[in-house]
Amino acid sequence: MVREGKWSARSVVMEALSRIDAVEGSVHAFLHVDREGALRRAEEIDRAVAEGRDPGPLAGVPVAVKDNISVEGMPLTCGSRILEGYVAPYDATVVRRLREAGAIIIGKTNLDEFAMGSSTEYSAYGPTRNPWDLSRIPGGSSGGSGAAVASGEVPLALGSDTGGSVRCPASFTGVYGLKPSYGLVSRYGLVEFSNSIEVVGALASTSRDLSLLFSVIRNSSSPDPLDQTSVFAPLQDIGGIEGMEFGLLIQTLGKGVDPEVESATYRFADEMKDMGGKVEEVSLPEMGLALPAYYLLVCAEASSNLARYDGIRYGMPAPLDARNWNEAFSTVRGKGFGPEVKRRVMMGSFELSSGYYDAYYLRAVAARKLLREKMLSLFRKYQFLISPTNPVLAPALGEKLSDPLSMYLLDLDTVLANLSGIPALSIPFARARGLPVGIQLMAPPLRDDWLTSVASLLELRGKVELAGEVAEVA
Ligand code: GLN
Numbered sequence: 001m002v003r004e005g006k007w008s009a010r011s012v013v014m015e016a017l018s019r020i021d022a023v024e025g026s027v028h029a030f031l032h033v034d035r036e037g038a039l040r041r042a043e044e045i046d047r048a049v050a051e052g053r054d055p056g057p058l059a060g061v062p063v064a065v066k067d068n069i070s071v072e073g074m075p076l077t078c079g080s081r082i083l084e085g086y087v088a089p090y091d092a093t094v095v096r097r098l099r100e101a102g103a104i105i106i107g108k109t110n111l112d113e114f115a116m117g118s119s120t121e122y123s124a125y126g127p128t129r130n131p132w133d134l135s136r137i138p139g140g141s142s143g144g145s146g147a148a149v150a151s152g153e154v155p156l157a158l159g160s161d162t163g164g165s166v167r168c169p170a171s172f173t174g175v176y177g178l179k180p181s182y183g184l185v186s187r188y189g190l191v192e193f194s195n196s197i198e199v200v201g202a203l204a205s206t207s208r209d210l211s212l213l214f215s216v217i218r219n220s221s222s223p224d225p226l227d228q229t230s231v232f233a234p235l236q237d238i239g240g241i242e243g244m245e246f247g248l249l250i251q252t253l254g255k256g257v258d259p260e261v262e263s264a265t266y267r268f269a270d271e272m273k274d275m276g277g278k279v280e281e282v283s284l285p286e287m288g289l290a291l292p293a294y295y296l297l298v299c300a301e302a303s304s305n306l307a308r309y310d311g312i313r314y315g316m317p318a319p320l321d322a323r324n325w326n327e328a329f330s331t332v333r334g335k336g337f338g339p340e341v342k343r344r345v346m347m348g349s350f351e352l353s354s355g356y357y358d359a360y361y362l363r364a365v366a367a368r369k370l371l372r373e374k375m376l377s378l379f380r381k382y383q384f385l386i387s388p389t390n391p392v393l394a395p396a397l398g399e400k401l402s403d404p405l406s407m408y409l410l411d412l413d414t415v416l417a418n419l420s421g422i423p424a425l426s427i428p429f430a431r432a433r434g435l436p437v438g439i440q441l442m443a444p445p446l447r448d449d450w451l452t453s454v455a456s457l458l459e460l461r462g463k464v465e466l467a468g469e470v471a472e473v474a
Contacts, residue, residue: 002060002102005049009042009060009104016062016106020153028128029138029148031067032075033107038062041104048102056102058216063098064148064157067108068115069200070189071095074105078191079113079123079141082336083315092189093224094158094200094217101216106154109144113338114306115160115193116298117141118168118410121401122340129397130173132435136394139172139410141165145203146173150467156213157203162194163294164390164414166201167426171389171438174428174467176210176455178202179414181446182421183231185217186224192305194298195229197418205467207455214452233446238453245382246272247282252387252413260432261388268429268439269386271463272454282382286374287416289367294415295408296351296364303348306341309333343404372420379422379444384454387413389426389438413440423448427455428465436465 001007020033048055065071068078070088072095077083095105112122120128120143128143130136131151138147142159146169149157159166161179170177178201185200192198202217204210219232238244248269253262269279311318311332322328337345351360378385390410400407417424422445426438443450458464 002045002049003055007060009045010039012060013038013042013062013104013106016154020106023131023151023153026129026134027131027147027151028126029109029144029151029153030064030107031077031079031110031125031144034074034105037073038104038106045102045104056100057212058098059102061103061156062106062154063103064106064109064145064154065095066111066142066145066157066159068111068160068191068193069095069158070191071105071108074108076108076191077125078115079111079125080336080338080341081124081316082309082332086315090189092200093186093226095189097216103156103216109142109148109157111144112141113341114191114302115141115162115165115198116302116340116344118164118407119395119400120144120169121397122338124338127397130394132174133394136396136435137172139169139390139394142201142203143169146170146175146177149173149175149203149205155205155209158217159201159203160190160198161201161418162198162298163418164411166203167389167414167424167438167440168410170203170426170428172394172436174431174436174465175203175205176207176428177426177438178210178214178448178451179417179424180214180218180448181423183229184219184233184423184446184448186219186227186230188224188226194301195305196301197298207452207459207464211452211456214448218448231446236447236449238450240276241272241454241457242276244277244384246277246279246384246386247378247382248279249287249385249387250281250283251287252391257388257391258393258432261391261393261437264430264432264437265386265388265439271458272386275457275461279386282378282385284374284378286371290371290416290419291408291412293364293367293371294411294419296360297368299344299348300352300361300364301348303345303352306345309336311336340404368419371416375416375420375422376444383443383450385442387440387442389413389440393432393435393437417442421445423451425451425455427458428467429463431465436467
């Protein structure tokens with residue numbers, strides 16, 4: 001509508017800002033809202049349209065960006081005190097692509113500190129609440145992005161996914177969340193937590209919005225020279241799913257899984273059959289290795305990546321009266337990092353230390369390699385794998401905080417895709433007890449577009465629970 005001059009970008013931005021004003025008090029999805037910048041940008045778009053220039057495929061569309069992705073001129077806190085006051089000096093590649101497509105960056109969304117967590121409660125700036133039930137978590141770590149899309153503040157948001165951080169909040173807040181293939185979306189400008197595993201991902205409330213956002217941020221014709229791990233793949237549409245083979249991953253069902261989540265997963269599988277797909281149960285006996293391997297690898301990488309926060313180069317300054325560098329370093333990190341970040345830096349340093357390196361880190365590396373091989377061999381037979389996104393519905397605020405292991409268990413079904421580098425999509429397929437239930441669909445490496453195709457076919461059949469009426473924040 002903006003491209004055709006039927007709506008002004010300014011009015012779209014005003015509408016988003018007034019929705020933000022109406023719901024932020026209860027949801028707290030944003031850490032920063034850039035009103036002036038967004039309105040200024042909207043006026044530029046409107047001018048381009050008036051002058052007959054092409055404003056781009058996302059002209060005037062407000063987009064929220066997780067606060068661990070650099071947006072030039074905006075604060076970049078990663079949800080941490082240690083980066084308070086730090087302003088990003090450049091745009092991440094994904095942000096640059098959004099701007100070139102005419103999108104308007106509305107602001108930065110809340111997250112677990114440095115993206116470590118599954119509830120957004122580890123943010124140093126207070127938790128985000130689930131718009132469906134304000135006493136519950138929105139999932140994490142991209143909980144602000146999920147809640148912002150679900151409560152209608154913005155139609156599109158960016159997140160990051162190291163072990164489920166896009167899919168978990170998408171599932172708990174009833175929106176789509178895509179974790180792309182490793183390398184297909186540039187990580188330049190994403191603050192590193194576990195760089196061999198994580199990706200920038202997309203959240204949207206409809207499959208069409210998701211595909212559009214993804215087509216803008218992905219590397220379609222060349223890799224990003226600023227991210228040496230990036231690859232590219234041309235877009236590929238599968239058309240229909242007639243005759244496609246789906247594997248239903250049995251290790252993700254059964255004991256410990258909410259019965260409503262389990263029955264929704266079976267209903268999803270039936271739906272794939274109705275649409276002409278072939279579905280059979282498939283077993284991955286090594287799946288139990290995934291969560292321990294994931295946590296060992298990410299703690300090891302985090303302990304190294306977070307060493308740069310020394311009170312000298314970024315954010316919170318080291319105390320001037322410290323007697324030596326060690327004291328300055330310890331003081332600023334002691335004050336600046338929250339409990340989960342400290343836990344991971346300590347676990348990572350421990351497992352990398354001499355005598356433990358072989359027993360922990362190297363075994364995790366071997367487990368990851370094995371899991372990737374097993375997944376690739378499953379994909380020689382199946383085009384898709386189906387599982388729940390999370391084993392449970394959105395827990396209450398505080399429910400998982402006292403026991404870090406129970407928080408880690410929320411990622412049981414999502415980490416597999418990260419360890420094997422494959423794409424995975426959480427689809428807002430069902431509702432149970434008034435809460436959204438996400439189903440996860442996984443595909444072979446670089447076949448991300450197969451996932452968005454299945455989502456749009458399903459949505460066309462009216463078989464998706466779109467986040468229209470959100471219970472508590474009408
Ligand atoms: N919950 C997982 C963790 O804490 C995933 C986080 C993420 O994907 N960034 O590591």
